[in-house]
Amino acid sequence: GAVVSQHPSWVICKSGTSVKIECRSLDFQATTMFWYRQFPKQSLMLMATSNEGSKATYEQGVEKDKFLINHASLTLSTLTVTSAHPEDSSFYICSASRRIDYGYTFGSGTRLTVV
Amino acid sequence: QKEVEQNSGPLSVPEGAIASLNCTYSDRGSQSFFWYRQYSGKSPELIMFIYSNGDKEDGRFTAQLNKASQYVSLLIRDSQPSDSATYLCAVRGTSYDKVIFGPGTSLSVIP
Numbered sequence: 001g002a003v004v005s006q007h008p009s010w011v012i013c014k015s016g017t018s019v020k021i022e023c024r025s026l027d028f029q030a031t032t033m034f035w036y037r038q039f040p041k042q043s044l045m046l047m048a049t050s051n052e053g054s055k056a057t058y059e060q061g062v063e064k065d066k067f068l069i070n071h072a073s074l075t076l077s078t079l080t081v082t083s084a085h086p087e088d089s090s091f092y093i094c095s096a097s098r099r100i101d102y103g104y105t106f107g108s109g110t111r112l113t114v115v
Numbered sequence: 116q117k118e119v120e121q122n123s124g125p126l127s128v129p130e131g132a133i134a135s136l137n138c139t140y141s142d143r144g145s146q147s148f149f150w151y152r153q154y155s156g157k158s159p160e161l162i163m164f165i166y167s168n169g170d171k172e173d174g175r176f177t178a179q180l181n182k183a184s185q186y187v188s189l190l191i192r193d194s195q196p197s198d199s200a201t202y203l204c205a206v207r208g209t210s211y212d213k214v215i216f217g218p219g220t221s222l223s224v225i226p
Contacts, residue, residue: 034214043203043218044159093158103149104205104214106158 006107023094030096119217138204
């Protein structure tokens with residue numbers, strides 16, 4: 001149990017366009033999902049906490065107008081990178097937990113390349 | 116002070132040996148501790164979680180927690196080349212839901 005699906009696995013987009021990444025909990029309801037970004041050879045950096053039915057909570061330094069998060073249901077959260085630029089190229093990963101103390105299950109990640 | 120610290124490595128061990136990975140954390144009120152394994156280009160996968168002082172064993176893996184010393188470790192017995200990956204220590208602090216990741220330790224198991 002506790003499967004998290006993330007799509008797409010990879011995407012290449014032109015600079016200035018927007019990209020939407022979906023994160024779904026397949027076999028459980030996730031009231032809270034998390035979005036991370038990981039640059040090469042670096043650790044996971046929490047971008048925001050996505051709460052179902054309410055606004056996301058962004059970490060310091062993360063532009064909320066650039067990284068739009070929507071958590072419309074208990075099984076789906078989306079991250080939209082708006083007006084993407086090459087420096088937004090990174091590995092974006094979502095996660096959720098059936099129970100907090102049992103750890104987080106990660107989606108498979110999305111490799112975003114902005115050209 | 117960083118919230119979760121790990122030696123970046125790389126840590127190299129011969130096949131069959133014990134690999135010891137260490138992690139320290141700054142939030143004394145932290146309640147849950149996790150070890151993740153991440154292969155290059157892939158998402159992290161949960162190996163173990165622990166929240167009581169002492170040892171917790173699962174197959175070849177043993178997690179050790181010492182809250183007084185704010186220290187958590189992961190031992191991998193009979194290391195295999197397939198264990199070569201980056202190991203991430205993660206800590207859930209006093210802020211509910213929020214999990215902080217360490218920078219990760221790169222492990223290389225030499226055949």
